[in-house]
Amino acid sequence: MAASKISAVWLLLALVIAMANGQGLKVGFYVKTCPSVESIVKKTIDDVIAVSPSLGGPLLRMHFHDCFVRGCDGSVLLNSTQDSQAEKDSIPNLSLRGYQIIDRAKSAVEKECPDVVSCADIVALVARDVTVALKGPSWNVETGRRDGRVSISNEALTNLPSPFSNITTLIQGWQRKGLTPKDLVVLSGSHTIGTSHCPAFTNRLYNFTGKGDTDPSLDSNYIAELKKKCAPNDQTTLVEMDPGSFKTFDKNYYALVRKRRGLFQSDSALLNSSKTRIYVRHQAEHFKSSFFEDFGNSMVKMGRIEVLTGSAGEIRKVCGRVN
Structure with a gap:
């Protein structure tokens, strides 16, 4: 009975957050004030990814790291x-890259439409x-966000889900942001691109419980492959x-998660709840996939978290500092 009451409270909280989130956002918000904004940003990104595709993962992750701390x-x-x-100097964000690409896109937009488009929307x-x-996949991005004026390092530590999290912590953390277990497993699919530094997972290889052991939920052959790339104290090597x-x-x-080859504990954790495991199994086993459509839908939901709209916040001239 107690467990069911707790679940009901979480559901109600998620519904309240979902209703509050996203108010004031809409597709085509800048259609009159900066109609070329999307084409300007797209050209900037296409030029960058053509030369440096490895920046795709960090730039996608930046939106996630932004939205989970003080909203988007x-x-x-x-x-x-x-x-x-x-926030950017907090430990969970030290691996983010591509701030200069956001600045490049912002500068291009400012030349066309000064003081109109927020850094959050970019x-x-x-x-x-x-x-x-x-x-x-592509999706229609809702815009109309305004930029916040506050950024506190410790808030990244307390709000960003850790790669070492178990499934209970993950589900609860996402529910606090108005997102469902399905959103969790769908957006975890973004790990299909990008790399990670060794310290985010080497505990699984060398000292999982503090006894010099390995994580039993990780495929043993994969452990052997990862040990060839990451020594116990390696801080710099990047792994796909x-x-x-x-x-x-x-x-x-x-398919990797299903084979127990998810790189992070948070990846493997998706198999530890029926709410997330069923989605992993479906996407891994069926040729016809809903993943691309689901991903776009969940990204739209995430993009509504605790947004500032209307007269709240500001439109920053430069993304790295308040006006």
Whole structure:
């Protein structure tokens, strides 16, 4: 009975957040004030990915890291000051790359439409455009966000789900943002592109429970492969999250998770709940996939988290600092 009451509370909280999130956003928000914004951002991203496709993963992840801390308000872009350390300098964000690409897109938009388009909206558009550039799905991006003025390092630590999380922690963390277990497993599929530094998973290879052991939920042959790439104290080596196709957005991630070859504990955790395991199994086993459509839908939902609209916040002139 107690468990059912807790579940009901979480469901109600998620519904309230979902109703509050996204108000003021719409597709085509800039149709009159900056009609060329989407084409400008797309050209910037297409030019970048043609030369540096490895930036696709970090740029997509930047939208996620922005939305989970203070909502989708561009706070992850703000630089630290003498008085405070910003989100981008928090440990979970040290692996993010591509801030200069956001700045490049923002500068191009500013030349065409000064003081109109928020940095938060540019991050959302970039996430869609890098996905498309890497042969993934497209979706209609809702715009109308405004930029926040606050960025606090510790808030990234407390709000961003960890790659070491178990399934209970993951589901609860996503529900607090108004997202469902399905959204969790769908958006985890973004791990089909990009790379990770060794420290995000080497505990699974060398010292999983503090006794010099390996993670039993990770395929033993995969462990052997990863040990060849990552020594116990390796801090710098990058490993592909989806070996062999980490520059192509596809559904191969789910086949890897099903084979116990998900790189992170949070990947393997998707098999530990019927709410997420059934989706992994379906995408891994069936040729006809709903993943691309589902991904677009979940990205739209994520892009509505705690947004600033109307007269709230500001439209930053430069994404790294408040006006």
